[in-house]
Amino acid sequence: MNAVMQAHQHYAAEFERVESVLAGAASPWLRELRRNALAVFVERGFPTARDEDWKYTRTAAIEKRAFSCVPAAAAPLNAQRLQQVLHTEFAAHRIVIVDGRYRPEWSQLDGLPAGVRVTALAAALSDESSGVRTALGKAVNIQRHPFAALNTAFIDDGVFIALQKGAVLDQPVQIVFVASAAQGGHATHPRVVVAADEHSRATLIERFVALDEAVYFTNAVTEVVLGDHASVELCRLQEESAKAFHISGVFVTQGRASRFTSHAISLGALLARDDIDVQLAAPGVECTLNGLYMAGGRQHADTHSRVDHLQPHGTSHEFYKGVLDGHGRGVFNGKVIVHPDAQKTDARQRNENLLLSDDAEADTKPELEIYADDVKCAHGATVGQLDADSVFYLRSRGMDEAAARSLLTYAFASEIIERVPVPAIRAYLQQAVLARLPGGPAIEEFL
Amino acid sequence: MLSIKNLKVNVDGKAILKGIDLEIQAGEVHAIMGPNGSGKSTLANVLAGREGYEVVDGTVTYQGQNLLELAPELRARSGVFLAFQYPVEIPGVSNVYLLKAAVNAVRKHRGLDELDAMDFLALVREKMKLVKMDEQFLYRAVNEGFSGGEKKRNEILQMALLEPALGILDETDSGLDIDALKIVSDGVNALRSKDRALVLVTHYQRLLDYVVPDRVHVLAHGRIVKSGDRGLALELEQKGYGWIETQAAAL
Numbered sequence: 074m075n076a077v078m079q080a081h082q083h084y085a086a087e088f089e090r091v092e093s094v095l096a097g098a099a100s101p102w103l104r105e106l107r108r109n110a111l112a113v114f115v116e117r118g119f120p121t122a123r124d125e126d127w128k129y130t131r132t133a134a135i136e137k138r139a140f141s142c143v144p145a146a147a148a149p150l151n152a153q154r155l156q157q158v159l160h161t162e163f164a165a166h167r168i169v170i171v172d173g174r175y176r177p178e179w180s181q182l183d184g185l186p187a188g189v190r191v192t193a194l195a196a197a198l199s200d201e202s203s204g205v206r207t208a209l210g211k212a213v214n215i216q217r218h219p220f221a222a223l224n225t226a227f228i229d230d231g232v233f234i235a236l237q238k239g240a241v242l243d244q245p246v247q248i249v250f251v252a253s254a255a256q257g258g259h260a261t262h263p264r265v266v267v268a269a270d271e272h273s274r275a276t277l278i279e280r281f282v283a284l285d286e287a288v289y290f291t292n293a294v295t296e297v298v299l300g301d302h303a304s305v306e307l308c309r310l311q312e313e314s315a316k317a318f319h320i321s322g323v324f325v326t327q328g329r330a331s332r333f334t335s336h337a338i339s340l341g342a343l344l345a346r347d348d349i350d351v352q353l354a355a356p357g358v359e360c361t362l363n364g365l366y367m368a369g370g371r372q373h374a375d376t377h378s379r380v381d382h383l384q385p386h387g388t389s390h391e392f393y394k395g396v397l398d399g400h401g402r403g404v405f406n407g408k409v410i411v412h413p414d415a416q417k418t419d420a421r422q423r424n425e426n427l428l429l430s431d432d433a434e435a436d437t438k439p440e441l442e443i444y445a446d447d448v449k450c451a452h453g454a455t456v457g458q459l460d461a462d463s464v465f466y467l468r469s470r471g472m473d474e475a476a477a478r479s480l481l482t483y484a485f486a487s488e489i490i491e492r493v494p495v496p497a498i499r500a501y502l503q504q505a506v507l508a509r510l511p512g513g514p515a516i517e518e519f520l
Numbered sequence: 521m522l523s524i525k526n527l528k529v530n531v532d533g534k535a536i537l538k539g540i541d542l543e544i545q546a547g548e549v550h551a552i553m554g555p556n557g558s559g560k561s562t563l564a565n566v567l568a569g570r571e572g573y574e575v576v577d578g579t580v581t582y583q584g585q586n587l588l589e590l591a592p593e594l595r596a597r598s599g600v601f602l603a604f605q606y607p608v609e610i611p612g613v614s615n616v617y618l619l620k621a622a623v624n625a626v627r628k629h630r631g632l633d634e635l636d637a638m639d640f641l642a643l644v645r646e647k648m649k650l651v652k653m654d655e656q657f658l659y660r661a662v663n664e665g666f667s668g669g670e671k672k673r674n675e676i677l678q679m680a681l682l683e684p685a686l687g688i689l690d691e692t693d694s695g696l697d698i699d700a701l702k703i704v705s706d707g708v709n710a711l712r713s714k715d716r717a718l719v720l721v722t723h724y725q726r727l728l729d730y731v732v733p734d735r736v737h738v739l740a741h742g743r744i745v746k747s748g749d750r751g752l753a754l755e756l757e758q759k760g761y762g763w764i765e766t767q768a769a770a771l
C-alpha cells in the first residue's frame with residue numbers, strides 16, 4: 074500500500090474515531106454532509122504534482138505527519154500570552170476559537186446591533202432553529218478543493234454570522250483563531266459561515282495566531298453568501314506559528330449589486346496556501362481582492378484566486394503583492410473566468426513580487442478565460458528586485474543601505490496595507506512589516 | 521576642500537573618465553561644461569559613490585579623507601550632496617519622510633540632536649520658501665508625478681536642508697522655465713558661503729549669469745580640456761565646443 078492511500082486511511086480512521094462527538098452528530102443532514110465530504114476527499118486524495126492547481130505547493134509534509142484531531146479536554150492556557158494576541162483594540166466585538174473550539178470567556182459579543190447574530194458554529198449546528206443549515210456549504214465547491222472537502226468532513230466548531238435583511242454591523246467583528254501549545258501535532262478544521270442577507274453590511278476580521286512555535290495544521294474554510302445589495306469587507310491576517318501548515322479557502326457567492334472586499338495578509342506559517350473563490354452570480358456585482366504575502370526563511374506562501382463572472386455588469390479588481398526574502402517562495406495564481414452571459418464585465422488583476430534575496434522565488438500566473446465579447450479585462454504580473462537607482466538616491470541623502478532597502482520594501486508593501494479599512498489593523502500591520510525588515514527599527518522613528 | 525588627481529573611471533570596461541584633475545577650495549563655485557556624453561554625470565556620480573563605476577586610477581581627497589572609500593551615505597553625512605540630473609520617483613515614500621530622515625542622519629553624524637517633528641517642520645517650511653515650493657509637496661511621494669522643474673526644485677530644497685560642504689548640481693538648470701531658473705538660481709546663491717564649495721554641471725550660460733562661477737572647466741572625451749574664468753562660458757556660448765575639441769586633439 075502506498076503512502077497516499079495511508080494518508081487517506083488516516084483521515085478516514087480519524088473520522089470514524091471522532092464522528093460521534095462532532096457537533097450536531099445526531100442530525101441526519103449533517104451526518105450526510107460530512108460523510109459525503111469525506112467520500113469526496115478520500116476519492117480525490119491529497120493533491121499530487123500532477124494537479125495543475127497544486128503545481129508549486131507540495132502537501133506531502135502534511136500527509137506525512139498524519140495530524141489528528143485536538144483532544145476534547147481543553148488544555149490550560151497561557152492567559153497572559155493569549156490576552157496579548159487578542160488585540161482587543163481591533164474591534165469591539167470578538168469571538169475567540171482556541172485550538173478549534175469556541176471559548177466564550179475570551180469572547181465579547183455583547184451589544185451587537187439588531188438583526189445581527191454571531192454564534193459559535195458548534196452551538197448553531199446543535200440547534201435546528203439556528204438557520205445555519207440553509208447557508209452551510211452553499212458557497213463551497215468541495216469537488217474542486219480537496220481541503221475544503223476535508224474541512225467539511227470534520228465540521229465541528231467555528232463561527233456562524235447571520236445578518237438579517239438591512240442589518241448593519243457598525244463595528245467590525247473580530248474572529249481570532251488561536252493555536253495554543255496543545256495544538257502541536259494536531260489538525261483543526263475551523264469553519265466560518267457568513268449569511269449576509271439583502272442590504273446588510275459588515276466588516277469582519279479573521280486572524281490566525283499562535284501562542285507557541287508548534288507544528289500543527291490549520292485547515293480553515295470561510296464561506297460568505299451575500300444577498301442583493303449586501304456589502305461585506307473581510308480582513309484576514311495569517312500569523313500562524315513559523316512551523317505551522319496553514320491551508321484556507323474563502324468561498325463567496327454574491328447576489329445582485331452586492332459588494333465584497335477582501336484583504337488577505339499572509340505573514341506566518343511554514344507553508345501557507347490560501348484559495349479565494351468568488352462567484353459573481355448576479356448582475357452588477359463588485360468584487361475587490363487585495364493581498365500581501367511575505368515569506369522569508371524557508372516559508373512558502375501560495376495564493377490561488379478564482380473569480381467567476383457569471384452575470385453582466387460585474388467588476389472584479391485584484392491586487393496582490395509578494396515580498397520574498399531568504400529562501401522564501403511566493404506563488405500567485407489568478408484565474409478569472411468571464412462566462413458567456415457576463416457582458417460588460419470589468420476584470421482587472423495585478424500581481425507584483427519583490428525578491429529581496431538571490432534565493433527567494435516568485436511564481437505568478439494570470440489565467441484569463443473569456444467567453445463573452447463585450448468585456449474589459451486587464452492583467453499584469455511582475456517579479457523584480459528593489460530599484461538600484463532608488464536605493465542609491467536614498468543613500469545619497471544619508472540613509473544607510475539597510476534602512477534604504479527596508480524603506481523601499483515597506484513602501485512596496487504599504488500599497489496593500491493602506492487599503493485595509495480598520496486603522497488599528499493598518500497601524501499593527503505597518504509594525505508587523507517593519508519588524509520583518511532588517512532596517513525596520515531605523516526607519517520606524519521617522520514614520 | 522576637494523582634490524581630484526588623475527581620476528580614471530571605466531564603465532562596463534569602457535574608459536569614460538581618462539584622467540581628471542580638479543582642485544576646488546571652500547567658498548568657490550566651479551562650472552563644468554562639455555558636450556553630451558563627455559563624462560560630466562559620470563564624474564558627479566563617482567563623487568557621490570554610485571555603484572557600477574570602476575575607478576582604475578587616481579585619487580579623490582575630500583576634506584583630507586579618501587572620498588572613494590566611503591559608502592555613499594557616509595559621503596552624504598560628511599557633507600557631499602549631489603543634485604541629480606534625473607531625480608528618481610519613489611512611490612510610497614513621502615517627501616517629508618525622506619527629508620526628515622536625511623536631515624536627522626546628517627545631524628546625528630555631526631553630533632547634533634535629532635530634530636523633533638515641530639522643529640523639523642519649521643525648518644522645512646523656511647527652506648521651502650527659498651525655492652517657492654508649496655507645502656503639499658511635502659506629503660506627496662518623493663518626486664512622483666512631479667514636473668521636471670518641480671523635481672529640480674525638490675533637489676535644491678534637499679540641498680538647502682542638508683547644508684552640504686560640497687554641493688554638486690548636475691544640470692539642475694535643464695528643463696527649467698525662466699521663472700524656475702531664477703528661483704533655483706536664487707536658491708543656489710543663498711547657499712553660497714565661504715565654507716561651501718559648489719560644482720555646477722551645466723550646458724547653459726544662462727545659469728552662470730545668475731550664479732557667477734569662479735572657474736569654468738570644459739570636459740570633453742573624459743578629460744578637462746580647458747579651464748578659465750566665466751569668460752570661457754561666454755566664449756563657448758558663441759563658438760560651441762568644436763574649437764576646443766580640435767585644440768585638445770592637437771595636444
Ligand SMILES: Nc1ncnc2c1ncn2[C@@H]1O[C@H](COP(=O)(O)OP(=O)(O)OP(=O)(O)O)[C@@H](O)[C@H]1O
Nearest residue numbers: 531532536554555556557558559560561562563572
Ligand atoms: N551604466 C553605463 N553603461 C554604459 N555606458 C555608460 C553608463 N553610464 C555612462 N555611460 C557612458 O558614459 C559616457 C558619459 O556619460 P555621462 O552621463 O557621464 O555624460 P554627460 O557628460 O553627463 O552627458 P550629458 O550632457 O548628456 O548629461 C556616455 O557615453 C554614456 O553612454
Ligand SMILES: [Mg+2]
Nearest residue numbers: 560561562605
Ligand atoms: Mg549628464
